[in-house]
Amino acid sequence: MKMHEELVQSFNDAVKKELESAYKYESMALWLRYHNLDGMAHWMHLQAEEELEHAVKFREYIELRGNRVRLMAIQEPKGDYKSALETFEDGLHAEIAVTQWVLSMRELAIKHKDEGAVLLLDWFIREQEAEENTAQSILDKFTLAGITHETHHGAAIYLLDKELGARGK
Ligand SMILES: [Fe+2]
Structure with a gap:
């Protein structure tokens, strides 16, 4: 059974939010x-891949229900951090x-x-609980x-960078 249009809109927004x-x-x-924190960069890159998987999960569900997926413009991310x-x-x-x-x-x-x-x-929701916890x-x-x-x-950031670089998935 197809999803209600209001719900489809919200799922399409979810695809966009996960891509963002x-x-x-x-x-x-x-x-x-760029700042030589390769381990932390690795961690963030794997996180980005996980978000792409979430976008796919939402997209596949819209398709599974026989509704139409609409891709929207995604916002340019912040590029500089202190x-x-x-x-x-x-x-x-x-x-x-x-x-x-997700709760809404x-x-x-x-x-x-x-x-x-x-x-x-x-x-x-379970996934978000885990993400927040991590x-x-x-x-x-x-x-x-x-x-x-x-x-x-300094040694502290060097070691934490190394630790986060060990993330497997
Ligand atoms: Fe996500």
């Missing part, structure tokens, strides 16, 4: 790599915003009594290592 997230993380990766810490802070804020969006989509799915859409969104843990490590917005070199 990917673009944001990729922009952070580029900034970090520090490595700022990139991860921005990442957490972006994840929180996405969580809010779920409300809409409930309004239209669309159980299938609710099920998919439940998966996304982002917060990394920020906690910045704090633990004493890395601030003013830290651009």
